[in-house]
Amino acid sequence: MTGKEKRKLANRSVVTLIALFFAFLTLLPIWWIFRSSLMSVAQVNAYPPSFIPTEWLWSNYTKTLQTFEYWTYFKNTFSIIIPAVTFGVITAIFCGYAFARLRFRGKNLIFKICVSTILLPGMVTLIPLYIAWTKFFGLGDTYWPLILPFLTGGGFFNIFLIRQFLMTIPRDLDEAASIDGASRMRILWTILVPAIKPAVVVVGMMLFIQIWNDMLQQIIYINSMSKFTFAIALTNFTGSFGTNWPMAMAATFMTILPGIVIYIFGQKSFVEGIVLTGMKN
Amino acid sequence: MEVAGIYSTSEAKSMKRASGKRKIRTSQSKYNRKEERCAYLCLIPAFLGITFISYLPTIAVFVLSLFSYNGLSTPEFVGLDNYIRIFTKDVYFASAVKATLLYAFLAVIGAVIYSLVIALILNMDIFGRTIFRSIFFIPYLLPAIGVFKGWQWLYEQNYGLFNFIFRMLGIPPQRFLDSPRQVIPALVLIAVWASGNLIVIFLAGLQNVPTVYKEAAQIDGANSWQRFWNITIPCIKPIIFYNVLTALITHLQVVNPALALTNGGPAKKSMFLSYVIYMYGFEKNKLGYAAAFSVIFFVLVGIFTIVLFVTQKDSIFSDEA
Numbered sequence: 001m002t003g004k005e006k007r008k009l010a011n012r013s014v015v016t017l018i019a020l021f022f023a024f025l026t027l028l029p030i031w032w033i034f035r036s037s038l039m040s041v042a043q044v045n046a047y048p049p050s051f052i053p054t055e056w057l058w059s060n061y062t063k064t065l066q067t068f069e070y071w072t073y074f075k076n077t078f079s080i081i082i083p084a085v086t087f088g089v090i091t092a093i094f095c096g097y098a099f100a101r102l103r104f105r106g107k108n109l110i111f112k113i114c115v116s117t118i119l120l121p122g123m124v125t126l127i128p129l130y131i132a133w134t135k136f137f138g139l140g141d142t143y144w145p146l147i148l149p150f151l152t153g154g155g156f157f158n159i160f161l162i163r164q165f166l167m168t169i170p171r172d173l174d175e176a177a178s179i180d181g182a183s184r185m186r187i188l189w190t191i192l193v194p195a196i197k198p199a200v201v202v203v204g205m206m207l208f209i210q211i212w213n214d215m216l217q218q219i220i221y222i223n224s225m226s227k228f229t230f231a232i233a234l235t236n237f238t239g240s241f242g243t244n245w246p247m248a249m250a251a252t253f254m255t256i257l258p259g260i261v262i263y264i265f266g267q268k269s270f271v272e273g274i275v276l277t278g279m280k281n
Numbered sequence: 282m283e284v285a286g287i288y289s290t291s292e293a294k295s296m297k298r299a300s301g302k303r304k305i306r307t308s309q310s311k312y313n314r315k316e317e318r319c320a321y322l323c324l325i326p327a328f329l330g331i332t333f334i335s336y337l338p339t340i341a342v343f344v345l346s347l348f349s350y351n352g353l354s355t356p357e358f359v360g361l362d363n364y365i366r367i368f369t370k371d372v373y374f375a376s377a378v379k380a381t382l383l384y385a386f387l388a389v390i391g392a393v394i395y396s397l398v399i400a401l402i403l404n405m406d407i408f409g410r411t412i413f414r415s416i417f418f419i420p421y422l423l424p425a426i427g428v429f430k431g432w433q434w435l436y437e438q439n440y441g442l443f444n445f446i447f448r449m450l451g452i453p454p455q456r457f458l459d460s461p462r463q464v465i466p467a468l469v470l471i472a473v474w475a476s477g478n479l480i481v482i483f484l485a486g487l488q489n490v491p492t493v494y495k496e497a498a499q500i501d502g503a504n505s506w507q508r509f510w511n512i513t514i515p516c517i518k519p520i521i522f523y524n525v526l527t528a529l530i531t532h533l534q535v536v537n538p539a540l541a542l543t544n545g546g547p548a549k550k551s552m553f554l555s556y557v558i559y560m561y562g563f564e565k566n567k568l569g570y571a572a573a574f575s576v577i578f579f580v581l582v583g584i585f586t587i588v589l590f591v592t593q594k595d596s597i598f599s600d601e602a
Contacts, residue, residue: 016407022399023416029474030419032442033431045440047448091326098323102316114327117335119526119586121534123555124579125338127562127572128345132338135352152330159327184319205422213425215537216555220563231426235541245434252434256427263422267415 030256037061037249044245057246064250068237074258076143077229080218081211084147088154088207089200095153096162097188101174114156130220141223146214150207158203165199166192201269205262212259230255339579346573351566363573376549377557378581380465384553385532387469392476392528393521400483414484421477429541432471433458461548468538468551479524486520487513522593526586533582554578 036044037060038053064070098104099111129149134140153159169192177187193200215231222232237251263270346363350356367374399417403410420428435442436457444454457467494512503511514521536555539545545552545560558578562571 094323102320104320128338128341
């Protein structure tokens with residue numbers, strides 16, 4: 001090994017160590033939630049704290065499940081997420097396609113009007129939308145006010161992302177197919193969509209996170225306990241458990257688990273998608 | 282494939298010719314009617330969205346802010362009374378503006394610097410880069426409620442992780458979320474931790490920095506610090522702008538930590554504007570008054586957005602992409 005190579009290896013190792021340190025800090029809270037969820041109350045309160053539970057009390061989870069109706073909240077949360085994400089992705093693809101590939105009058109103006117809505121804070125429209133959904137349409141205490149907005153593409157940012165990605169696909173691909181007599185919609189769904197799969201995954205995941213994190217709207221629209229989602233249930237749950245932190249953490253860990261699982265499966269195309277999308281300008 | 286290749290080149294030529302003559306041609310021939318119809322059909326969802334989810338409610342909120350409305354009785358027109366009350370008598374207004382701006386300011390700075398540092402590390406040639414990349418993104422994907430409940434436990438005064446660490450280091454235990462002085466920094470730390478989306482976007486930007494520039498600079502004898510300031514930073518300036526803008530809009534709207542953890546306390550120090558809107562609108566049923574708060578909020582966010590746009594000319598949202 002030459003001196004230069006040695007120095008390069010040393011540099012690489014130092015930076016990796018720094019990365020390791022940050023990764024440790026990033027994962028520590030998640031580990032701490034998990035490790036606390038498996039301990040007894042006495043154990044979590046002990047000093048010095050143990051990093052790994054001495055005894056793994058999986059029974060905390062069965063006990064938590066007796067009062068924390070996990071599967072009800074799971075079903076409720078996903079009955080919002082699944083239709084909203086599905087429709088959101090489909091409509092974002094249609095709109096993104098129109099902006100990326102089709103020529104029509106007023107395109108630039110329409111595009112600018114749409115882009116401006118990205119900057120509109122959701123808080124501003126909260127009250128009028130609430131009045132509209134509950135007073136005019138009578139949809140209070142249903143999931144519709146949480147799902148229907150996603151039938152419009154779930155915010156223009158997703159449409160923008162699909163458009164950016166479609167523009168990187170060479171037009172030759174469409175043209176070749178149109179000679180073979182394929183219609184526009186067939187080209188879009190059988191050729192273009194598979195070609196932009198990472199972007200579709202990104203949009204799906206972004207919508208997923210958006211709904212996941214939208215505690216406020218779930219709280220204002222849903223009233224009956226049988227319709228509670230994770231966000232509403234967990235807010236109430238830890239309150240009622242007072243200082244029983246192991247059980248509160250068991251409920252918390254079960255709530256974040258679907259996110260981790262989905263990420264493990266979609267992780268590759270997700271990171272790839274955002275990186276490839278490149279946010280180029 | 283061969284046929285397609287020939288066709289596309291010949292069409293490309295004819296398109297070039299056509300675009301050269303575009304000025305002479307009428308708009309009739311520039312647009313294909315079938316294509317236009319298809320485009321408008323595709324855009325129906327976006328049209329409905331911007332009309333009914335964005336623009337109409339924005340107009341409605343201005344109108345509603347001039348009324349007194351509790352959600353049940355008929356709305357009563359009160360003119361500018363709601364605004365006058367907010368600016369002169371409201372007990373939350375001043376603290377809400379202060380809390381929101383302080384939180385947004387610290388969260389944007391913290392999140393942007395943190396994610397830029399992580400992205401720079403991930404852009405270097407390190408061992409296990411793919412694994413690291415996935416790790417830093419995880420916090421962003423966890424549901425907000427789970428994140429806040431988990432961190433509530435980390436911040437717990439007697440047995441929480443932070444006070445355990447402080448005790449080991451000989452620092453007296455802190456009250457974090459229960460301390461008027463520490464509540465905002467404590468909440469900002471959670472936001473910084475969960476800013477994985479910014480990391481990925483920075484990373485994408487860094488990968489688009491042409492390596493030729495760096496190599497050329499290296500030959501010219503620039504050290505890595507100079508290369509960073511004079512090449513990397515100017516190249517990713519639009520990305521920095523984009524991240525600052527989106528983070529600012531996100532963090533100005535902060536409401537989840539107040540809903541999940543603090544209820545605006547202690548001592549109104551985390552009484553964010555969005556939380557005040559929620560409180561007046563849905564706990565006290567003063568919908569008109571809450572609408573006036575929304576308008577003020579809209580103006581506030583608008584000012585910051587405009588300032589950012591004016592200071593940065595080449596925006597990422599330009600349609601020339």
